[in-house]
Amino acid sequence: MGISDLTIDSVLEGLRRRQFSARELAAEALRFAEAGNPRTNAYLHFCPERAIEAARTVDEKLARGEDPGPLAGVPVAVKDVILTQGVRTTCGSKLLANYIAPYDATAVIRLERAGGVILGKTNCDEFAMGSSTENSAFGPVRNPVALDRVPGGSSGGSAAVVAQGTAVVSLGSDTGGSIRQPASFCGVVGATPTYGRVSRYGLTAFASSLDHIGPFARNVRDAATLLEVVAGRDEMDSTSAFAPVPRYAEAMNGDVQGVKIGLPKEYFQGLESESGDLISKGIEALKKLGCQVREISLPATDYAVACYYIICTAEASSNLARYDGVRYTSRSAESATLADMYRNTRGEGFGAECKRRIMLGTYVLSAGYYDAYYLKAQKVRALIARDFAAAFQEVDAIVTPVSPFPAFRLGEKLDDPLQMYLSDIYTITGSLAGIPCMSVPCGTTAEGLPVGMQILTRHFDEPGMFRLAEAFERAGGADG
Amino acid sequence: MKITEQEVRYVADLANLKLTEEEARRMATDLDGILTHIDKLNELDTTGVEPMAQVLYEAEETATLREDLERRTMDPQAALANAPQPGAGHFKIPKVFER
Numbered sequence: 001m002g003i004s005d006l007t008i009d010s011v012l013e014g015l016r017r018r019q020f021s022a023r024e025l026a027a028e029a030l031r032f033a034e035a036g037n038p039r040t041n042a043y044l045h046f047c048p049e050r051a052i053e054a055a056r057t058v059d060e061k062l063a064r065g066e067d068p069g070p071l072a073g074v075p076v077a078v079k080d081v082i083l084t085q086g087v088r089t090t091c092g093s094k095l096l097a098n099y100i101a102p103y104d105a106t107a108v109i110r111l112e113r114a115g116g117v118i119l120g121k122t123n124c125d126e127f128a129m130g131s132s133t134e135n136s137a138f139g140p141v142r143n144p145v146a147l148d149r150v151p152g153g154s155s156g157g158s159a160a161v162v163a164q165g166t167a168v169v170s171l172g173s174d175t176g177g178s179i180r181q182p183a184s185f186c187g188v189v190g191a192t193p194t195y196g197r198v199s200r201y202g203l204t205a206f207a208s209s210l211d212h213i214g215p216f217a218r219n220v221r222d223a224a225t226l227l228e229v230v231a232g233r234d235e236m237d238s239t240s241a242f243a244p245v246p247r248y249a250e251a252m253n254g255d256v257q258g259v260k261i262g263l264p265k266e267y268f269q270g271l272e273s274e275s276g277d278l279i280s281k282g283i284e285a286l287k288k289l290g291c292q293v294r295e296i297s298l299p300a301t302d303y304a305v306a307c308y309y310i311i312c313t314a315e316a317s318s319n320l321a322r323y324d325g326v327r328y329t330s331r332s333a334e335s336a337t338l339a340d341m342y343r344n345t346r347g348e349g350f351g352a353e354c355k356r357r358i359m360l361g362t363y364v365l366s367a368g369y370y371d372a373y374y375l376k377a378q379k380v381r382a383l384i385a386r387d388f389a390a391a392f393q394e395v396d397a398i399v400t401p402v403s404p405f406p407a408f409r410l411g412e413k414l415d416d417p418l419q420m421y422l423s424d425i426y427t428i429t430g431s432l433a434g435i436p437c438m439s440v441p442c443g444t445t446a447e448g449l450p451v452g453m454q455i456l457t458r459h460f461d462e463p464g465m466f467r468l469a470e471a472f473e474r475a476g477g478a479d480g
Numbered sequence: 481m482k483i484t485e486q487e488v489r490y491v492a493d494l495a496n497l498k499l500t501e502e503e504a505r506r507m508a509t510d511l512d513g514i515l516t517h518i519d520k521l522n523e524l525d526t527t528g529v530e531p532m533a534q535v536l537y538e539a540e541e542t543a544t545l546r547e548d549l550e551r552r553t554m555d556p557q558a559a560l561a562n563a564p565q566p567g568a569g570h571f572k573i574p575k576v577f578e579r
Contacts, residue, residue: 102558195535209534235546243539306518317495324496326571331564338576339496347498355497356510359488362495363511376521378531383524385532418513434535459537 003032004165008222011074011168015062022062022073026055026117029075033119033166040142042151042160044080046120047087051075054117061115069115071229076111077167079158080121081128082213083202084108091204092126092136092154095329095349105202106237107171107213107230114229119167122157126351127320128173128206130154131181131420132413135353140410145187145450149407152182155216159186162216169217169226173203175210176308177402177427180439183216184402184452187441189223189469190216194459195434196241198227199234207315208239210308210431220440220470224248227462243460251463252470257290259468262395266301267426271404278451278478279401282442285480286399289471296395298387301429303380308428309421310364310377317361320354356417385433388456397468398456400426402439406449426454436462440469443478453478482515483508 014020020028030048037043061068078084081091083101090096104112112118125135133141133156141156143149144164151160155172159182162170172179174192183190191214198213205211215226231245263283268276287293325331325345332344350358364373391398404423413420430437436459439452453472457465472480485508492499492507499507560566565573 099562102554102561194537239534241539300524303521303524306520309514310518310521321496325564326573327559328562329564335574338574341574342496343498346496347500350497352503355499355503356507358495358497359491359507360511360514363483363487363491363515366491366494373518375531376526378533379526379529380521380524382529382532383526385536417510418517421514422517434537459535 003028006075006168007219008071008074008168008225012072015058015068015073022055022058022117023052025073026051026075029117030119033161036164036166039147040144040151040160040164041139042123042141042157042164042166043077043120044090044123044138044157045088047084047118050084050087051117051119054112058115058117069113070225071111072115074116074168075119076116077120077122077158077161077170078108078118079124079155079170079172081124081173081204082108082171083204084118084121087121089121090138091128092124092138093349093351093354094137095323097137097330099328103202106199106234108202110230111171111226116229122155122161122170124157125154126354127204127316128154128175128178129316129353129357131177131423132408133157133182134410134414135351137351142410143186143407145448146407149409149449150185152185152407154178156182158216159183159188159190162186162188162218169215169222171213171226171230172216174212174214174431175207175312176431177424179214179216180402180427180437180452180454181424183439184450185407187444187450188216188218189220189438189440190214191223191227191438191465192431192436193227193231193462194241194436196239197231197436197460197462199237199240201234201236205319207312208319209315210312220466220473221249221252223438224252224466241460246463248463248466251467253467254471254474256286256468256471259291259397260395261286261291261293262296262391262398263293264296264298264301264391264398264400266298267400271401274445275401275403275405275451278443278445279453281478282453282472283399285475285478286472288480289475294395296391296398298391298429300380300383300387301425304384304429304432305422305425307377307380307384308424308432309360310373311381311432313357313361314365314374315361317358317365320358323349353417381432384429388433388435392458396457396464400454400456402426402452402454406445406451430454430456435459436465438465438469440472441477482512
């Protein structure tokens with residue numbers, strides 16, 4: 001097995017059989033990742049000292065006969081919006097080009113405690129705002145499957161490193177689809193758990209009521225293992241859930257006989273034919289596994305994009321107020337007064353998409369517009385959540401496409417922000433409701449572009465979601 | 481037009497965001513398109529619907545308050561380490577008032 005095909009199990013097996021030490025693997029994985037990175041620009045920077053140190057800890061535990069943890073020696077990449085103490089954390093922004101995080105995110109602490117070896121930080125849209133990773137201040141990421149195309153976004157780097165084989169698994173963040181959409185574009189597994197399942201402590205805030213941390217992997221089992229490691233209550237995040245974290249591996253028994261699946265009709269209208277055909281094949285495969293499939297309706301779907309882009313921009317305009325040239329960021333050189341310094345720093349530092357969202361968010365929250373926009377959107381959000389709650393009275397899982405189309409060409413949608421926003425339609429509904437949702441590979445188009453199938457389940461039913469996804473994957477995906 | 485260039489400049493001021501002439505023009509066009517789409521929400525009757533500010537799910541009541549105990553927070557040196565202009569244990573800024 002080559003380094004680009006490693007799984008969590010194969011790493012653990014290799015360590016157990018002493019085919020390699022964690023340090024040897026870390027050094028080799030770093031060499032391989034650094035050599036392959038110019039092709040995709042998926043990593044922004046590497047942290048070799050930290051990686052070798054983490055690997056040394058694993059080797060020492062193994063030498064003492066201790067359990068080195070469920071991620072022992074596994075090369076991991078972390079999206080650059082998640083803080084890593086002593087390592088640059090840029091959020092894809094020029095403003096934070098030299099920012100060294102002063103503490104670790106809870107998810108980072110947990111994955112290292114489990115033996116994970118962080119190789120480096122991955123490229124993303126600036127402050128996680130975008131659907132293509134073209135909004136990074138450090139250049140776009142190229143999709144490893146087709147280099148002239150985007151990897152999706154905003155966690156494009158985290159999806160690309162897993163697809164390229166330059167990390168075994170990675171962490172991304174998802175606010176409106178930023179894990180599932182790049183997973184589908186790059187042909188890997190990506191999961192957004194229930195809101196609050198993973199602590200947001202140390203995740204740079206974009207839209208706090210919607211932000212999630214979640215895993216990318218080359219198979220469902222690895223994604224579930226990584227989620228299990230980072231999930232669970234954390235007193236540093238008051239919105240993190242108290243619910244105990246189940247053993248996801250136990251749920252993945254391949255038995256999905258009789259599972260009731262809903263297909264929301266609103267998600268299958270106007271679907272670009274090839275993606276739609278592949279999802280249809282995937283649904284046929286689920287039927288063969290014994291799932292009961294029926295059409296359902298989520299009537300508020302059509303309003304989700306409008307609702308989401310009010311709520312996320314309102315929250316973002318408030319969260320991004322802190323980047324003002326005082327505490328974290330670079331500062332505009334020539335400013336006579338404090339007010340000028342704020343305006344110049346932010347004007348020079350933020351990219352076009354961040355500016356657009358700060359502006360829209362400030363507008364919808366401004367005097368006279370609050371009720372018409374922000375309050376209205378919160379009510380529509382309640383309707384969207386209600387749709388899902390009603391559907392889950394009837395079905396165990398909902399299956400939909402992840403994106404209306406496969407990976408598009410670099411630059412293709414950059415000039416039309418509304419078109420870019422509208423492409424998030426299938427993923428933002430689950431984010432607004434805060435339910436678990438994931439993308440699992442569902443075949444490729446004639447051009448060889450991957451398509452992802454989305455699975456959504458009830459709050460905290462990650463076990464049901466992973467069981468269905470793993471059974472689908474085990475049966476051969478869309479070709480099963 | 482849902483939003484004029486003049487309104488764009490007003491909102492940019494509220495957001496402490498300096499926009500160039502070109503950016504302000506482009507922003508008015510972009511926001512106009514997005515706000516027109518957002519108008520869709522008015523088709524939905526939301527009378528009597530409680531606004532949803534947080535993700536809500538069935539759960540046991542849990543105490544998120546902790547004991548009010550003294551504990552170490554971030555070291556001041558670490559907090560200042562990324563500041564563009566630290567000095568004497570503080571963040572320095574340009575003058576606030578004109579003389």
